[in-house]
Amino acid sequence: MKTSLTRRQALKAGTLAASAAFVNLPSLFARSSSYNAEFVSMTDEERAFYYFEGQEGVKARLFANENPFGPSEKAIAAITNSLKDSYMYPFDERAELQRKIAAYEGVSEDHILLGAGSTQLLMAAGVAFGMKGGEIVISHPTFDSLPKYAEGVGGKLVKIDVDNGLNQQLGKMADAVNAKTSLVYTVNPMNPTGTQVSGQEMRDFCNSISSKAPVFVDEAYIDYHPEGLTASTISCVQQGKNVIVCKTFSKVHGFAGLRVGYCVARPDLLAKMKPFSTGGFDLSRPAVLAATASVDDKAFLSMSVQQTEESKQLLYKGLKAVGASVIPSFTNFAMFPIDMNGSTFLSRMKEKGVLVRSWNFKNQDWCRVSIGRKDEMEAFNKALAQVV
Ligand SMILES: Cc1ncc(COP(=O)(O)O)c(C=O)c1O
Structure with a gap:
């Protein structure tokens, strides 16, 4: 573990030096791929x-x-049936998945950005909001993919410790937001602590903070929340707030090895992430069809x-x-x-x-x-x- 710390510090030093200059896309991708193992x-x-x-x-x-x-029987059947057609790119099938997710989340299709797992989208957001020295307010500890990607392109992390019960301190996170804040990243329920914030508290937080900076709510585990899906902040997106909700099929759907995730946000917010994302092109046909079968399998x-x-x-x-x-x-x-x-x-x-x-x-x-x-x-x- 000592070795990894040293490598991380070395990485940080290297990227901070680079962050002063404008980062163009090819050099940014070259840099992230050479250090990729450190970012996940x-x-x-x-x-x-x-x-x-x-x-x-x-x-x-x-x-x-x-x-x-998981995955469900329906998802497994969809994978099996998809195999013979897997020589074809799943263009129409992906569009159908996007439509189904949009209907499930109560938004229009242009509010959905697909990724091969949510890590791909956390990377896109980390890069989009972390480049050019953007400041990202996070809890400490937190799920660290987005923060690491942001740091990797010169972003600055503003870390707010969890309290003694390992709860996120949303009030302190709100106090840390200032004109330099490019993003607030929160996870509910939280990984690695397993704690939760009530749906109302999280929505109040999003509603008040999002006028100052975009809020990224990672809802990877929202289905396990005691309030279930009613704890989600999707309603903030539906109301046009400056909020990005990120979800994954890896947890409750049992798709960790299939790789499907998505973000729900206003199209102008998704547009900031899209240059660093494949827009769902990296989803395989079996994964697309399995997700379509699973998305609303209550x-x-x-x-x-x-x-x-x-x-x-x-x-x-x-x-x-x-x-x-x-x-x-x-x-x-x-x-x-x-x-x-x-x-x-x-x-x-x-x-x-x-x-x-x-x-x-x-x-x-x-x-x-x-x-x-x-x-x-x-x-x-x-x-x-x-x-x-
Ligand atoms: C909070 C959180 N977000 C996102 C992810 C990434 O999941 P995936 O890339 O499989 O969608 C994880 C994985 O454990 C997680 O815990």
Whole structure:
């Protein structure tokens, strides 16, 4: 982990030096692709830990907030049927997906920007709003893709610590907004903390801040919010506010390996991101057709949330048994403090076949465990009891 910090610092130094000058597109892309591994939420070392050494003997894959209850039968059937036609670009099919998402979100089609997963859109927004030294107000910690991309092109991050309950401090984030702010990035429910802000509080925040700066609300986990989709800030977009809502099929739909995400915003806001996005051209035909089959499959979505909830109760039981104090989770993962160095904890859990992640903030090591199948939560509980 030490190595990765050093590399990140080196990257920061390099990009800050470059940020003074106007960044033209070819040089910007050349730079981001050469450092690409640093921009996504895991370092090369972390990836090696999980993917290359960790495959054999894995009993519980609980490090990436995937959803093992998906994809749905309908999505799988759509993928299977799409394969024979996959020599064709999915032009019409993509347009149909865009129409279906627009109808689902209650906006017109020009309010939707598709991406191969939301990371692609977080990158587009990070670059669009971070270049030329734009200041981005974020929570600390937060999901760090957009912030890293922004920093990579010379953007400045204004970090507001979460409170002691690991809640985002929206009031302090609002106070940090000034004339130099190019974007406010918030996540609800929040990764990595698992905490949530009520729908009303988030909409009030968006309504008051968006007259000063655009607000980007990452709603990757919104379906797991206790208020469900009514917690969404889509209504702010529908009212024409300066708000970008980002969603992904990777979580509740179980599409992490299929790669489909989208942003919902006013066309003029999407226009700022489009030069750095493929506009959905990078979605494969199977992914497009699977998403079209899944987008409004309410029965599957509620089953997916329900299964996650049942596994979460098992997890809480295991944490309680070892006296761990969990931060109440409103997502498909949970965070709890550990009395051990994070890397040591990860290695010991891995020895037992359980893959989780760790963070250090507020002078405390934390474990983030994704909610998986029941057998995975049982494997986690058993390993935890042996490791702590
Ligand atoms: C808050 C948040 N946003 C976005 C993403 C990116 O997901 P994807 O690129 O799979 O859509 C993740 C992934 O874990 C996430 O936690």
